[in-house]
Amino acid sequence: MTSKYKEEDLSKIRTISISDRESRVTIEDFVDPESQDVDGRRLERMFPDVLKGSDLRAVVSALAKARESNGEILWLIGAHVIKCGLSYYLSSLIKEGYITALATTGSTTVHDIELAFYGKTSEDVAVELPKGRFGMSEETASHFSAACNLAAGSKMGLGEGIGAYINQSAARYTGVSVYANAYEGSVPATVHVALGTDITHQHPSFPDHQVGELSMRDFRILSRSVGRLFDGGVVVVFGSAVVLPEVFLKAVSIGYNLGKTPRDVTAVNFDMLQQYRVRENVLTRPFQNAGRSYSFSGHHEIMLPLLYHLLRER
DSSP states (O other), rough: OOOOOOOOGGGGGGHHHHGGGEEEEGGGGOOGGGGOOOHHHHHHHHHOOSHHHHHHHHHHHHHHHHTTTTTOOEEEEEEEEEEEEOHHHHHHHHHTTSSEEEEEEHHHHHHHHHHHHHSSEOOOOOOOHHOOOOOOHHHHHHHHHHHHHHHHHOOHHHHHHHHHHHHTOOTTHHHHHHHHHHHHHHEEEEEEEESSSSSGGGGGTHHHHHHHHHHHHHHHHHHHHHHTTBBBBBBEEEEOHHHHHHOOOOOOHHHHHHHHOBBSSEEHHHHOOOOOOIIIIISSSTTTEEEEEEEEEEEEHHHHHHHHHHHHHH
């Protein structure tokens, strides 16, 4: 049998060059935290030791403890964290041992690739959409497809393959790439793709079969990380309200199914709004009576630098 329904023909798509596209974020907007002279201890003393002030101190202590004991520190990040100028912060946290595993959405790859190769990202959707140009950058799609080919040929997951591709391509701004830094630091960076959600999916060159296999491999890699998290680890969510909390919950289910028992787990959420799935799938359901959970509301471009400088002094 064949389908009763007609499909849109993506081979008719007209692409544009990224050089002809306006980008709202450039690498010049980013801050390298290692170049900043901030006294984190003094900063910590400015917070009252009550309510969220106490919670933030507890989170910093939990992260420091996990780092010192070689515990798993898993970060779940959405694309907005990358495109609002925080790549250097994440890369520094990887280098300093405060991220031992990283799970990302598919859209995160778009911004990371564009920043690594072109030093800019984040198009103006409202302007480009009516022109039929939104998400039509040929270079972005080509680099993504090439990274998938490398990953598939090398038996890597999608995130590892993107990091390896950016490094091997000698991209002009490799230093800003979170995937490249994770690859260099042997930190698993996994990508969990929801088909139809990213601009690369609009292109006829999108390697759908490869992406399905590579993203599923990344789910298995993440599941190993989550299994290690059961033993006194820390999970930090920054900016993914739906996809990653759902993926995380299934990886936790695998851990329980394989006979793991959680102990002393810390779960933390930083987001502009507190959302249902993060609360239930990360903070509440996974490790009941086996740890602590904390939530903070605020903009990523403020909260992540604050957390970084508090950690740096530890």
